[in-house]
Amino acid sequence: MSILAILEQQNGQWHRMSWEALTAAQHLGAELGLPVDAAIVGRGVTSLAAEAASKNVAKVWAVEHDLLEIYTADGYTAALEELIRGTHPELVLFPHTYQVRDFAPKLATRFSQVLVSDVIAARNEGGLVLVRQFFQGKLNGDIRPSGAGPHFASLQAGAWRGDRLAVAGAATVETFTPKLEAANIRQKPETPFREAARAVDLTAAGIIVSVGRGIKEASNIPLAQELATALGGELAASRPICDAGWLPMERQVGSSGQTVAPKLYVAVGISGAIQHLVGMKGAKTIVAINKDPNAPIFEVADYGVVGDLFEVVPALVEELKKAHQ
Amino acid sequence: MKIIVAIKQVPLRDSQFRINASGQWIEESDLNFEINEPDAYALEEALQLREKHGGEVIALCAGPERAQQTIRDALAKGADRAIHIEAGNLHDLDTLGVAQLLAAAARPEQPDLILTGLQSDDLGSGQTGVVLAELLGIPHSTIIMHTEVRGDAIRVKRELEDGWFQHIEMPLPAVLTIQSGSNKLRYATLMGIKKSKTKEVKRLQPAELGAAAPLSAKIEKLYAPFKTKQTQLFDGDPKTAAARLVEKLKFEARVI
Numbered sequence: 001m002s003i004l005a006i007l008e009q010q011n012g013q014w015h016r017m018s019w020e021a022l023t024a025a026q027h028l029g030a031e032l033g034l035p036v037d038a039a040i041v042g043r044g045v046t047s048l049a050a051e052a053a054s055k056n057v058a059k060v061w062a063v064e065h066d067l068l069e070i071y072t073a074d075g076y077t078a079a080l081e082e083l084i085r086g087t088h089p090e091l092v093l094f095p096h097t098y099q100v101r102d103f104a105p106k107l108a109t110r111f112s113q114v115l116v117s118d119v120i121a122a123r124n125e126g127g128l129v130l131v132r133q134f135f136q137g138k139l140n141g142d143i144r145p146s147g148a149g150p151h152f153a154s155l156q157a158g159a160w161r162g163d164r165l166a167v168a169g170a171a172t173v174e175t176f177t178p179k180l181e182a183a184n185i186r187q188k189p190e191t192p193f194r195e196a197a198r199a200v201d202l203t204a205a206g207i208i209v210s211v212g213r214g215i216k217e218a219s220n221i222p223l224a225q226e227l228a229t230a231l232g233g234e235l236a237a238s239r240p241i242c243d244a245g246w247l248p249m250e251r252q253v254g255s256s257g258q259t260v261a262p263k264l265y266v267a268v269g270i271s272g273a274i275q276h277l278v279g280m281k282g283a284k285t286i287v288a289i290n291k292d293p294n295a296p297i298f299e300v301a302d303y304g305v306v307g308d309l310f311e312v313v314p315a316l317v318e319e320l321k322k323a324h325q
Numbered sequence: 326m327k328i329i330v331a332i333k334q335v336p337l338r339d340s341q342f343r344i345n346a347s348g349q350w351i352e353e354s355d356l357n358f359e360i361n362e363p364d365a366y367a368l369e370e371a372l373q374l375r376e377k378h379g380g381e382v383i384a385l386c387a388g389p390e391r392a393q394q395t396i397r398d399a400l401a402k403g404a405d406r407a408i409h410i411e412a413g414n415l416h417d418l419d420t421l422g423v424a425q426l427l428a429a430a431a432r433p434e435q436p437d438l439i440l441t442g443l444q445s446d447d448l449g450s451g452q453t454g455v456v457l458a459e460l461l462g463i464p465h466s467t468i469i470m471h472t473e474v475r476g477d478a479i480r481v482k483r484e485l486e487d488g489w490f491q492h493i494e495m496p497l498p499a500v501l502t503i504q505s506g507s508n509k510l511r512y513a514t515l516m517g518i519k520k521s522k523t524k525e526v527k528r529l530q531p532a533e534l535g536a537a538a539p540l541s542a543k544i545e546k547l548y549a550p551f552k553t554k555q556t557q558l559f560d561g562d563p564k565t566a567a568a569r570l571v572e573k574l575k576f577e578a579r580v581i
Binding site for chain 2: 073074097098101102103105106108109110112113114115116117118129130133134135136137138139140141142143144145146147151186187188189190191192193194195207231239240242243244249250255256257258259263264271274284285287288292293294296298299300301302303304305306307308311312315316318319320323
């Protein structure tokens with residue numbers, strides 16, 4: 001019986017959410033009285049595995065194979081299925097990355113289980129209870145995994161803090177070589193690429209005004225631009241605005257865009273879907289302007305104006321101009 | 326090409342939710358429903374593939390009676406026919422249970438391709454497509470922006486994190502989960518709406534699709550989220566609210 005944390009790497013570089021998953025595993029290990037093991041998948045990952053071994057874990061598995069050099073859903077699923085069948089963890093934890101979303105549901109299905117995905121909290125209450133969000137973050141739900149394990153859960157970005165990871169000891173690193181055959185890996189991946197160099201570096205902006213679906217039409221974008229100008233900040237947007245082509249993709253904040261942490265972030269007509277929140281909740285001060293008082297953006301806002309943005313934003317621009325006089 | 330699009334009916338995005346008497350789900354009686362937005366993009370991708378390669382698009386939907394409206398909308402936009410799995414309470418099943426129903430209904434059709442949205446706006450688990458592929462024993466890829474059929478294979482553009490993308494090729498049949506915003510959505514035409522009324526909708530009962538797996542994860546309780554931050558809210562007259570906000574930003578937060 002153990003908790004197994006699956007750490008993510010690419011080309012020998014850690015995914016930062018790996019440490020968040022391991023922090024969660026340590027926290028739950030203490031609550032449930034279970035030892036924590038970690039696994040890292042790839043080719044030539046023993047030095048990363050050795051680094052993980054210093055993070056207060058019982059054991060680290062370096063899951064190594066030539067066919068795991070580049071990620072594929074088929075390869076990762078087969079490798080981890082074999083490891084889990086051989087080691088019988090009670091709980092398998094993943095960081096909720098795009099890669100995990102691609103293979104972890106498949107892996108759980110091999111054990112007739114579901115992945116409890118995008119978990120924001122977990123506790124021991126006569127057994128494991130996992131908390132996740134429903135309806136775009138408007139409601140939370142407690143999920144109780146039932147029956148014999150292994151149970152599978154992926155953890156939301158930022159829900160556990162990687163900088164709170166306990167560091168101690170030097171655990172055993174064991175190499176695990178799964179039996180993989182090239183013929184069983186059906187996805188043929190090519191080299192990842194970026195569309196174009198980014199002309200706008202939102203991460204360097206001290207003040208960001210970000211606009212969402214509430215702006216309704218492309219012709220209303222200048223309203224948000226005026227606010228950005230009055231504050232001396234950059235204009236950014238949530239995904240739907242960039243998808244619609246109302247602002248260029250390089251101005252998108254969120255899990256598929258840029259992750260920003262300015263001193264002031266003003267969210268205009270943004271409801272606060274988790275994909276957006278993970279990209280901006282590190283801002284020092286967050287202001288939300290939204291007509292829906294139950295919008296999840298208010299969960300992370302320091303200041304909120306509940307009202308029609310088409311009235312509030314012009315009023316705000318005027319007040320800012322006054323304040324500068 | 327025979328393409329199945331798995332679509333789901335979900336509450337409107339801006340709905341206000343109340344918890345029902347069981348405490349485990351929402352009160353559905355006062356809500357309005359629509360097609361899950363990423364599924365609308367999956368349908369659009371399927372229709373465009375049919376326009377390029379010919380063939381047939383089948384809308385597959387599990388849900389209660391009210392899902393008929395969403396199915397009719399898909400037919401009006403251009404799906405050729407539909408399969409409705411009449412599952413009264415989808416939330417009594419977990420992802421695996423729903424995917425088992427979809428797999429059982431899809432299997433006899435022997436599709437070349439199955440498309441669905443990358444996640445649902447209600448549960449947001451983002452797993453149904455992946456589990457469906459596993460149950461059918463066919464390859465998959467997720468968060469797809471673009472597809473290109475190459476004989477008996479398909480090359481897709483997959484979105485990675487932080488603005489990165491990757492092309493992946495896999496043999497058909499396959500399951501792809503489609504990202505929102507990957508295409509421009511079409512509207513149903515008057516002709517499409519008229520035609521949809523005569524298109525076939527095959528109704529299937531969950532019982533005839535085989536026993537669902539026992540629940541492996543149950544929603545024990547739904548509730549409004551606890552606030553992690555003390556939010557100072559300003560409402561009422563926009564001018565006053567704006568003035569108070571500027572004052573706070575200047576003298577309390579000291580960020581302007």
